[in-house]
Amino acid sequence: MPKYYGCPCEGCGKPLTLQDDIVVCPDCGAPYHRTCYEKMGLCIHAPAHGAGYEWKFPYQDAQLRTCPACGERTLRSESVCRCCGAALPPESSAEQPNDRAAASAEQNRDFDYSGMYRDEMYRNFTEKVVDPVHRNVRAAFGKDELIDGVPYQDWVDFIGTAAPVYLNDYSQMQLRHSKISLSFSALLFGPFYFFYRKAWKPAFGFLAAELLLFVPTLISMMQTTGSPLTAGISASALVALSRIMSLLSFALMLVRGLYGKWLYRRSAAARIRRIRAEFPDPEQRRAVLNAQGGVSIAACIGAFILLMIVGSLCSMLLGPDLNALVGTFI
Numbered sequence: 471m472p473k474y475y476g477c478p479c480e481g482c483g484k485p486l487t488l489q490d491d492i493v494v495c496p497d498c499g500a501p502y503h504r505t506c507y508e509k510m511g512l513c514i515h516a517p518a519h520g521a522g523y524e525w526k527f528p529y530q531d532a533q534l535r536t537c538p539a540c541g542e543r544t545l546r547s548e549s550v551c552r553c554c555g556a557a558l559p560p561e562s563s564a565e566q567p568n569d570r571a572a573a574s575a576e577q578n579r580d581f582d583y584s585g586m587y588r589d590e591m592y593r594n595f596t597e598k599v600v601d602p603v604h605r606n607v608r609a610a611f612g613k614d615e616l617i618d619g620v621p622y623q624d625w626v627d628f629i630g631t632a633a634p635v636y637l638n639d640y641s642q643m644q645l646r647h648s649k650i651s652l653s654f655s656a657l658l659f660g661p662f663y664f665f666y667r668k669a670w671k672p673a674f675g676f677l678a679a680e681l682l683l684f685v686p687t688l689i690s691m692m693q694t695t696g697s698p699l700t701a702g703i704s705a706s707a708l709v710a711l712s713r714i715m716s717l718l719s720f721a722l723m724l725v726r727g728l729y730g731k732w733l734y735r736r737s738a739a740a741r742i743r744r745i746r747a748e749f750p751d752p753e754q755r756r757a758v759l760n761a762q763g764g765v766s767i768a769a770c771i772g773a774f775i776l777l778m779i780v781g782s783l784c785s786m787l788l789g790p791d792l793n794a795l796v797g798t799f800i
Contacts, residue, residue: 474501475542476552477528480514481506485552488540500525535561603634610641618739627756628742628763639731649732656730657723663730665769669737676726677773681780683719686712688784695789738763
C-alpha cells in the first residue's frame with residue numbers, strides 16, 4: 471500500500487507505518503489504522519460522501535524524499551522515516567532529482583488505489599455492520615462456519631426466515647458452552663412448537679410425555695363417572711399421584727423452555743447431515759433443505775387432530791355417570 475505509508479491516519483493523525491494494519495474508506499479512499507476505523511464505526515468524511523468527496527494525497531512533491539532503508543516516500547523535514555522509523559541520512563544533491571521524479575511518478579500515476587482495497591473493505595464493512603450473524607457464528611464456531619459439522623448456508627436454507635435468530639442463539643450457546651437458551655414458544659406451546667419447526671423426535675416425545683402426565687387426571691375422571699376400571703384405586707393414592715404428575719408437568723415445561731432450541735438444533739443438524747449425504751449437488755440440496763426445513767402449520771393441525779382422537783378414545787373409558795363429571799368442573 472505504498473500510497474498510504476507515511477500519510478496521517480484520518481482517525482488519530484499518527485503516520486501510517488509499514489507495520490500498521492491499514493484500511494481504506496470504500497467511499498472516499500481515506501486511509502485509517504484498522505483499529506481507529508473500527509472504533510469510529512464510519513469514515514470521518516462520511517457527511518461529505520454524498521457531495522462526492524475524495525481523499526487526496528496530502529503532500530507535495532517538494533516535501534518528499536525516498537527513504538534508503540524501506541524505499542517508501544517520507545517527509546524531507548523529518549529526521550526519521552515515517553514509514554519504517556529508520557534514521558534518514560543527509561540528502562545529496564544527486565538523489566534529489568531522482569526523488570522528485572519518483573514522487574512525480576507516484577503522484578501522476580493514473581491508478582485508483584482506493585479501488586484496490588474497495589472489495590476487501592466492503593466485505594469487512596458488510597461483515598461487521600450489515601450481517602452481524604456471520605460475525606457471531608465465526609466467533610463461536612470458527613472461520614469455516616461449521617455448526618455441528620454443517621455449513622452456515624445449509625442452516626440458513628433449512629431454518630428459513632428465522633435463521634438469523636436461531637444462529638445467533640446457537641452462537642451464544644457455543645460461546646457459553648451451554649445447551650440452555652430460553653424459548654418462550656417451546657415453553658408456552660409445548661409439543662406444538664416442535665411440530666411447527668418439524669423437529670419430529672422431540673415433538674412426538676413431548677406429546678407422549680404430556681399424554682402420560684394426563685393419566686392421573688383421566689383416572690380421576692373415570693372414578694368420578696363411576697367407571698368399574700378404577701374400582702381398586704384408592705383416593706389417597708390418586709391424589710398423591712396427581713401431585714407427583716403436576717410437579718413432573720412443571721419440570722417438563724421448564725425443560726422445553728430451556729432446552730427447546732438445543733433439541734431443535736440437534737434434530738435439524740441430523741436431518742441436514744442426512745440430506746447432505748443424499749444430495750451432493752448444491753442446487754438440488756438447497757431445494758431439498760428448503761422443502762424439508764422451515765415450518766409447518768399442517769403439522770400443528772395434524773397434532774391437534776391426533777390429540778382429539780386420543781381424547782375421544784379416552785372418553786370411551788369413562789363411566790356411565792357423565793353428569794357427575796360435568797358437576798365437577800362447574
